[in-house]
Amino acid sequence: MDVCRRWQPDPPFGGSNNTVVFSTHGGTTFALDAATGALRWQRVTGPSATAPLLDAARGHVVVAATDGRLTALRLSDGAQVWQHVSEAPILTTPALSRDGTLIFAGNEAIDAFAVNATTGALVWKTRLYGQSLTDRYPVVVGDAVIYRSQPLYSLWQLLSEGGATMNQAGAVNTDWAADWAAVGPRITAYLNANPHKQTFFVLDAAIGAVRGTAPVLYTFGDNEIPSPPVVRAGATDTVYLIYRARQGI
Incomplete structure (x- = not known):
C-alpha cells in the first residue's frame, strides 16, 4: 500500500x-x-x-x-x-x-x-516512447509537465551510443559550459534522429503537445525508469536532474 x-x-x-x-x-x-x-x-x-x-x-x-x-x-x-x-x-x-x-x-x-x-x-x-511509465509521477513546471519512461533498449546500448554521440564533439573541454555548448546540440540531434530512444519528455500542460526534444541521455542502472526531476519554484523555475555528461554523471 x-x-x-x-x-x-x-x-x-x-x-x-x-x-x-x-x-x-x-x-x-x-x-x-x-x-x-x-x-x-x-x-x-x-x-x-x-x-x-x-x-x-x-x-x-x-x-x-x-x-x-x-x-x-x-x-x-x-x-x-x-x-x-x-x-x-x-x-x-x-x-x-x-x-x-x-x-x-x-x-x-x-x-x-x-x-x-x-x-x-x-x-x-x-x-510517448518507451516500454513503461511505472513507479514515477508527472512533474509540473509552470505551464509544462515532465514525464519519464523506461527505455526500449538495453542500458549498455544506450550508454555506448550516448558516449559515441558526445565524443563526436572532439576533445573534452575542461570548462563545463564550453563543453556543453559543443555536446548539447549533438545529443539533441541524436535523439531527434532516434526519437524512440528518448526517456525524458516535456509537454505543454494545457494541450499535451511535446515541447521539442530535451537533450537528456538515459543514465540509470538495470534499465529502470529514470528519476523524475526536482523543481525549485521561483520567478523562474529551476529543474534539477540526474544528468549524463562526458566523463561522468
Missing part, C-alpha cells in the same frame, strides 16, 4: 480534516483519522500500485488503478465524484496542474494524459 503522496490536514475538506488516505493492491482505498488511526471510510477503487493524489481545493482524493481507472472520491465521506477509464493500466501517481484545473497521469500504453479535475473528462492524450 502507498500512503497519500500529498495531503494537507488543515483547513478541513468537506467537514473532514487530519485525514490520511492510502490505496491497496487489493483494490480498496482507506481514509483514517491521522491522530487516532480510526477508520473514517473505505471504498473499492480497483487495485492500486500508486499513491493517491489530494485535490485540496475541491476536497477530493484521486486514485489510480492497475485496471485503468482513475477515480475521484470526496475526502469527507469517500463518495465517488467521477471516474475516467483509461485503455491500459495506470501505474503512475497522478499529479495536479499548477492552476488546479487538470490532473496528469500516464498509462502502460505509454500515453501521457490529462483529465479535467472537476469532471474527469479527458482533455488531452499524447503517446
Whole structure:
C-alpha cells in the first residue's frame, strides 16, 4: 500500500480534516483519522500500485488503478465524484496542474494524459516512447509537465551510443559550459534522429503537445525508469536532474 503522496490536514475538506488516505493492491482505498488511526471510510477503487493524489481545493482524493481507472472520491465521506477509464493500466501517481484545473497521469500504453479535475473528462492524450511509465509521477513546471519512461533498449546500448554521440564533439573541454555548448546540440540531434530512444519528455500542460526534444541521455542502472526531476519554484523555475555528461554523471 502507498500512503497519500500529498495531503494537507488543515483547513478541513468537506467537514473532514487530519485525514490520511492510502490505496491497496487489493483494490480498496482507506481514509483514517491521522491522530487516532480510526477508520473514517473505505471504498473499492480497483487495485492500486500508486499513491493517491489530494485535490485540496475541491476536497477530493484521486486514485489510480492497475485496471485503468482513475477515480475521484470526496475526502469527507469517500463518495465517488467521477471516474475516467483509461485503455491500459495506470501505474503512475497522478499529479495536479499548477492552476488546479487538470490532473496528469500516464498509462502502460505509454500515453501521457490529462483529465479535467472537476469532471474527469479527458482533455488531452499524447503517446510517448518507451516500454513503461511505472513507479514515477508527472512533474509540473509552470505551464509544462515532465514525464519519464523506461527505455526500449538495453542500458549498455544506450550508454555506448550516448558516449559515441558526445565524443563526436572532439576533445573534452575542461570548462563545463564550453563543453556543453559543443555536446548539447549533438545529443539533441541524436535523439531527434532516434526519437524512440528518448526517456525524458516535456509537454505543454494545457494541450499535451511535446515541447521539442530535451537533450537528456538515459543514465540509470538495470534499465529502470529514470528519476523524475526536482523543481525549485521561483520567478523562474529551476529543474534539477540526474544528468549524463562526458566523463561522468
